[in-house]
Amino acid sequence: MVEQTIDVRRVAGSLGADVFGVDLSKDAGNQVHDEIHQAFLDHQVLFIRDQKLTPPQQAAFARRFGPLNEYPFVKGLEDAPEIIEIVKEPDEKINFGGIWHSDTTYLDDPPLGTVLYALEVPAVGGDTMYANMYDAYDALSDGMKRILAPLVGVSSAALRRSGGRAKGIGEDSSMTPQNLDIAATIMAEHPVVRTHPETGRKALYVNSAHTVSFKGMTREESKPLIEFLCDHAVRPEFTCRFQWAVGTLAVWDNRCVQHFAINDYHGERRRMHRATITGDRPH
Protein backbone atom coordinates (compact mmCIF):
# COMPACT_ATOMS: atom_id res chain seq x y z
CA MET A 1 0.00 0.00 0.00
CA VAL A 2 1.25 3.49 -0.88
CA GLU A 3 0.78 6.45 1.52
CA GLN A 4 -1.27 9.12 -0.27
CA THR A 5 -2.73 12.42 0.93
CA ILE A 6 -5.57 13.87 -1.08
CA ASP A 7 -6.21 17.52 -1.76
CA VAL A 8 -9.80 18.44 -2.71
CA ARG A 9 -10.47 21.76 -4.49
CA ARG A 10 -13.90 22.96 -5.57
CA VAL A 11 -14.30 23.89 -9.22
CA ALA A 12 -17.60 25.83 -9.12
CA GLY A 13 -20.03 27.42 -6.68
CA SER A 14 -22.63 24.66 -6.73
CA LEU A 15 -20.90 21.32 -7.29
CA GLY A 16 -17.74 19.62 -8.47
CA ALA A 17 -14.23 19.25 -7.09
CA ASP A 18 -10.79 18.28 -8.33
CA VAL A 19 -9.02 15.65 -6.28
CA PHE A 20 -5.23 15.80 -6.33
CA GLY A 21 -2.61 13.56 -4.78
CA VAL A 22 -3.97 10.14 -5.62
CA ASP A 23 -2.73 7.47 -8.01
CA LEU A 24 -5.62 5.07 -8.55
CA SER A 25 -3.40 2.47 -10.23
CA LYS A 26 -1.90 1.77 -6.79
CA ASP A 27 -3.65 0.51 -3.70
CA ALA A 28 -4.41 3.78 -1.95
CA GLY A 29 -5.85 2.10 1.15
CA ASN A 30 -9.12 2.47 2.98
CA GLN A 31 -8.44 5.85 4.56
CA VAL A 32 -7.84 7.56 1.20
CA HIS A 33 -10.92 5.89 -0.23
CA ASP A 34 -12.97 7.03 2.77
CA GLU A 35 -11.76 10.60 2.12
CA ILE A 36 -12.65 10.29 -1.57
CA HIS A 37 -16.06 8.96 -0.62
CA GLN A 38 -16.65 11.89 1.74
CA ALA A 39 -15.57 14.33 -1.01
CA PHE A 40 -17.99 12.55 -3.38
CA LEU A 41 -20.85 13.14 -0.94
CA ASP A 42 -19.78 16.74 -0.30
CA HIS A 43 -19.23 17.79 -3.94
CA GLN A 44 -21.42 15.34 -5.96
CA VAL A 45 -18.89 15.01 -8.81
CA LEU A 46 -15.13 14.53 -8.52
CA PHE A 47 -12.43 14.89 -11.18
CA ILE A 48 -9.17 13.00 -10.75
CA ARG A 49 -6.58 13.92 -13.36
CA ASP A 50 -3.50 12.23 -14.84
CA GLN A 51 -4.46 8.63 -14.13
CA LYS A 52 -3.17 5.60 -16.06
CA LEU A 53 -5.79 2.93 -15.58
CA THR A 54 -6.55 -0.41 -17.18
CA PRO A 55 -10.25 -1.35 -17.38
CA PRO A 56 -9.92 -3.75 -14.39
CA GLN A 57 -8.26 -0.95 -12.35
CA GLN A 58 -11.07 1.44 -13.25
CA ALA A 59 -13.61 -1.23 -12.27
CA ALA A 60 -11.77 -1.81 -8.96
CA PHE A 61 -11.94 1.93 -8.15
CA ALA A 62 -15.63 2.06 -9.06
CA ARG A 63 -16.29 -0.99 -6.85
CA ARG A 64 -15.10 1.05 -3.85
CA PHE A 65 -18.48 2.84 -4.10
CA GLY A 66 -20.52 -0.35 -4.44
CA PRO A 67 -21.10 -3.34 -6.70
CA LEU A 68 -21.09 -2.63 -10.44
CA ASN A 69 -23.83 -3.43 -12.87
CA GLU A 70 -23.91 -3.92 -16.60
CA TYR A 71 -25.29 -1.07 -18.68
CA PRO A 72 -28.61 -1.97 -20.34
CA PHE A 73 -28.38 -2.73 -24.07
CA VAL A 74 -24.58 -2.28 -24.30
CA LYS A 75 -21.99 -5.06 -24.25
CA GLY A 76 -19.05 -4.62 -21.86
CA LEU A 77 -15.33 -5.04 -22.61
CA GLU A 78 -13.81 -8.53 -22.83
CA ASP A 79 -11.39 -8.01 -19.92
CA ALA A 80 -13.84 -6.00 -17.76
CA PRO A 81 -17.48 -6.74 -18.65
CA GLU A 82 -18.74 -3.99 -16.30
CA ILE A 83 -16.91 -1.35 -18.37
CA ILE A 84 -18.47 -0.09 -21.58
CA GLU A 85 -16.68 1.94 -24.20
CA ILE A 86 -18.31 5.17 -25.35
CA VAL A 87 -16.90 6.32 -28.66
CA LYS A 88 -17.82 9.05 -31.09
CA GLU A 89 -15.94 8.64 -34.36
CA PRO A 90 -14.96 11.59 -36.59
CA ASP A 91 -17.71 10.72 -39.10
CA GLU A 92 -20.48 10.43 -36.48
CA LYS A 93 -22.89 13.19 -35.59
CA ILE A 94 -24.72 11.80 -32.54
CA ASN A 95 -23.01 11.40 -29.19
CA PHE A 96 -23.85 9.31 -26.14
CA GLY A 97 -25.45 11.27 -23.33
CA GLY A 98 -25.99 14.47 -25.32
CA ILE A 99 -28.99 15.52 -23.28
CA TRP A 100 -29.45 16.50 -19.63
CA HIS A 101 -30.17 13.32 -17.70
CA SER A 102 -29.63 11.21 -14.66
CA ASP A 103 -28.59 7.75 -15.76
CA THR A 104 -31.22 5.13 -16.65
CA THR A 105 -34.00 6.42 -14.39
CA TYR A 106 -36.26 4.00 -16.31
CA LEU A 107 -34.83 1.20 -14.14
CA ASP A 108 -36.42 0.33 -10.79
CA ASP A 109 -32.99 0.58 -9.15
CA PRO A 110 -31.17 3.31 -11.08
CA PRO A 111 -27.40 3.55 -10.63
CA LEU A 112 -25.81 5.12 -7.57
CA GLY A 113 -23.10 6.64 -9.67
CA THR A 114 -20.91 6.52 -12.74
CA VAL A 115 -17.14 6.43 -13.23
CA LEU A 116 -16.00 7.81 -16.58
CA TYR A 117 -12.38 7.69 -17.77
CA ALA A 118 -11.02 9.60 -20.78
CA LEU A 119 -8.87 7.69 -23.30
CA GLU A 120 -9.06 9.99 -26.34
CA VAL A 121 -10.39 13.55 -26.37
CA PRO A 122 -10.84 16.18 -29.09
CA ALA A 123 -8.41 19.13 -29.26
CA VAL A 124 -11.20 21.31 -27.87
CA GLY A 125 -14.82 20.52 -27.00
CA GLY A 126 -16.40 17.32 -25.75
CA ASP A 127 -16.80 18.76 -22.24
CA THR A 128 -19.36 17.34 -19.84
CA MET A 129 -21.71 19.52 -17.80
CA TYR A 130 -23.09 18.57 -14.39
CA ALA A 131 -26.00 20.03 -12.42
CA ASN A 132 -26.68 19.83 -8.69
CA MET A 133 -30.17 18.50 -7.96
CA TYR A 134 -29.95 19.39 -4.24
CA ASP A 135 -29.52 23.05 -5.14
CA ALA A 136 -32.24 22.79 -7.78
CA TYR A 137 -34.66 21.44 -5.17
CA ASP A 138 -33.64 23.92 -2.45
CA ALA A 139 -34.21 26.87 -4.81
CA LEU A 140 -37.88 25.99 -5.41
CA SER A 141 -40.57 27.93 -3.55
CA ASP A 142 -42.28 26.32 -0.56
CA GLY A 143 -45.49 26.20 -2.61
CA MET A 144 -43.83 24.24 -5.42
CA LYS A 145 -42.15 21.93 -2.91
CA ARG A 146 -45.60 21.15 -1.48
CA ILE A 147 -46.97 20.37 -4.96
CA LEU A 148 -44.01 18.09 -5.76
CA ALA A 149 -43.94 16.22 -2.44
CA PRO A 150 -46.57 13.58 -3.34
CA LEU A 151 -45.73 13.33 -7.07
CA VAL A 152 -44.26 10.23 -8.67
CA GLY A 153 -42.46 10.53 -12.00
CA VAL A 154 -42.71 7.91 -14.72
CA SER A 155 -39.47 7.29 -16.62
CA SER A 156 -39.26 5.44 -19.92
CA ALA A 157 -36.36 4.02 -21.92
CA ALA A 158 -38.34 4.67 -25.08
CA LEU A 159 -37.82 8.35 -25.71
CA ARG A 160 -34.87 7.50 -27.99
CA ARG A 161 -33.37 10.91 -27.66
CA SER A 162 -29.61 11.08 -28.05
CA GLY A 163 -29.01 10.19 -24.39
CA GLY A 164 -28.22 6.50 -24.58
CA ARG A 165 -29.16 5.92 -28.21
CA ALA A 166 -25.94 6.98 -29.89
CA LYS A 167 -24.59 5.24 -32.96
CA GLY A 168 -22.53 2.32 -31.77
CA ILE A 169 -25.05 1.86 -29.01
CA GLY A 170 -28.44 1.79 -30.67
CA GLU A 171 -27.39 0.68 -34.14
CA ASP A 172 -24.58 -1.80 -33.79
CA SER A 173 -24.81 -5.50 -33.09
CA SER A 174 -25.16 -4.99 -29.32
CA MET A 175 -28.54 -3.32 -29.90
CA THR A 176 -30.78 -5.45 -32.09
CA PRO A 177 -34.24 -4.33 -33.27
CA GLN A 178 -35.67 -6.74 -30.67
CA ASN A 179 -33.67 -4.95 -27.98
CA LEU A 180 -35.05 -1.63 -29.19
CA ASP A 181 -38.58 -3.03 -28.88
CA ILE A 182 -37.77 -4.23 -25.36
CA ALA A 183 -36.38 -0.75 -24.53
CA ALA A 184 -39.75 0.72 -25.42
CA THR A 185 -41.38 -1.30 -22.64
CA ILE A 186 -38.90 -0.51 -19.85
CA MET A 187 -40.43 1.96 -17.43
CA ALA A 188 -40.06 2.82 -13.76
CA GLU A 189 -41.79 5.06 -11.24
CA HIS A 190 -39.78 7.20 -8.82
CA PRO A 191 -40.54 10.07 -6.45
CA VAL A 192 -40.09 13.46 -8.10
CA VAL A 193 -38.18 14.52 -4.99
CA ARG A 194 -35.91 11.82 -3.65
CA THR A 195 -34.04 11.70 -0.37
CA HIS A 196 -30.38 10.83 -0.71
CA PRO A 197 -29.80 7.65 1.29
CA GLU A 198 -26.38 8.74 2.58
CA THR A 199 -26.68 12.51 3.09
CA GLY A 200 -30.40 12.68 3.91
CA ARG A 201 -30.73 15.71 1.60
CA LYS A 202 -33.64 16.14 -0.83
CA ALA A 203 -32.90 16.22 -4.55
CA LEU A 204 -35.06 16.91 -7.60
CA TYR A 205 -35.35 13.71 -9.63
CA VAL A 206 -36.90 14.55 -13.00
CA ASN A 207 -34.96 14.64 -16.28
CA SER A 208 -35.54 15.51 -19.93
CA ALA A 209 -34.17 12.25 -21.33
CA HIS A 210 -36.42 9.82 -19.50
CA THR A 211 -39.24 11.41 -17.44
CA VAL A 212 -42.40 11.17 -19.53
CA SER A 213 -45.24 11.90 -17.08
CA PHE A 214 -46.42 11.97 -13.49
CA LYS A 215 -48.16 8.86 -12.19
CA GLY A 216 -51.95 9.22 -12.51
CA MET A 217 -51.69 12.03 -15.08
CA THR A 218 -51.54 12.01 -18.88
CA ARG A 219 -48.37 12.98 -20.70
CA GLU A 220 -50.09 16.15 -21.95
CA GLU A 221 -51.14 17.11 -18.42
CA SER A 222 -47.67 16.39 -17.06
CA LYS A 223 -45.68 18.10 -19.80
CA PRO A 224 -45.76 21.75 -18.64
CA LEU A 225 -44.57 20.98 -15.12
CA ILE A 226 -41.96 18.46 -16.30
CA GLU A 227 -40.63 21.05 -18.74
CA PHE A 228 -40.50 23.72 -16.04
CA LEU A 229 -38.66 21.37 -13.65
CA CYS A 230 -36.19 20.19 -16.31
CA ASP A 231 -35.35 23.80 -17.27
CA HIS A 232 -35.12 24.90 -13.65
CA ALA A 233 -32.91 21.93 -12.71
CA VAL A 234 -30.10 22.98 -15.05
CA ARG A 235 -30.01 26.71 -14.38
CA PRO A 236 -26.39 27.86 -14.90
CA GLU A 237 -25.82 28.56 -11.21
CA PHE A 238 -26.50 24.88 -10.39
CA THR A 239 -23.91 23.62 -12.89
CA CYS A 240 -20.24 23.09 -13.53
CA ARG A 241 -18.54 22.28 -16.82
CA PHE A 242 -15.60 19.92 -17.06
CA GLN A 243 -12.95 19.97 -19.79
CA TRP A 244 -11.48 16.49 -20.21
CA ALA A 245 -7.85 15.54 -20.79
CA VAL A 246 -6.58 12.06 -21.54
CA GLY A 247 -6.22 10.23 -18.23
CA THR A 248 -8.90 12.15 -16.34
CA LEU A 249 -11.40 10.12 -14.38
CA ALA A 250 -14.70 11.53 -13.14
CA VAL A 251 -17.07 9.96 -10.65
CA TRP A 252 -20.53 11.41 -10.13
CA ASP A 253 -23.49 10.71 -7.89
CA ASN A 254 -26.57 9.98 -10.01
CA ARG A 255 -28.80 10.33 -6.97
CA CYS A 256 -28.26 14.10 -6.88
CA VAL A 257 -26.61 15.04 -10.20
CA GLN A 258 -27.67 15.36 -13.82
CA HIS A 259 -25.11 15.47 -16.62
CA PHE A 260 -24.90 16.43 -20.28
CA ALA A 261 -22.18 15.41 -22.77
CA ILE A 262 -21.66 18.39 -25.09
CA ASN A 263 -21.60 17.43 -28.77
CA ASP A 264 -19.38 20.17 -30.26
CA TYR A 265 -16.45 18.24 -31.77
CA HIS A 266 -17.64 16.78 -35.06
CA GLY A 267 -14.75 15.44 -37.14
CA GLU A 268 -12.74 14.34 -34.08
CA ARG A 269 -12.67 11.18 -32.01
CA ARG A 270 -13.63 10.96 -28.34
CA ARG A 271 -13.30 7.65 -26.49
CA MET A 272 -14.20 6.97 -22.87
CA HIS A 273 -14.56 3.97 -20.56
CA ARG A 274 -17.56 3.97 -18.30
CA ALA A 275 -18.47 1.94 -15.20
CA THR A 276 -21.90 2.02 -13.56
CA ILE A 277 -22.30 1.56 -9.80
CA THR A 278 -25.41 -0.30 -8.65
CA GLY A 279 -27.98 1.83 -6.84
CA ASP A 280 -31.04 1.37 -4.64
CA ARG A 281 -34.66 2.15 -5.33
CA PRO A 282 -35.16 5.92 -4.83
CA HIS A 283 -37.27 7.05 -1.83
Ligand code: SIN
Ligand atom coordinates in the same frame (compact mmCIF):
# COMPACT_ATOMS: atom_id res chain seq x y z
C1 SIN B 1 -22.90 9.77 -20.20
O1 SIN B 1 -22.60 8.95 -19.34
O2 SIN B 1 -24.04 10.18 -20.33
C2 SIN B 1 -21.80 10.28 -21.11
C3 SIN B 1 -21.01 11.36 -20.47
C4 SIN B 1 -19.87 11.80 -21.35
O3 SIN B 1 -19.49 11.08 -22.28
O4 SIN B 1 -19.32 12.86 -21.09
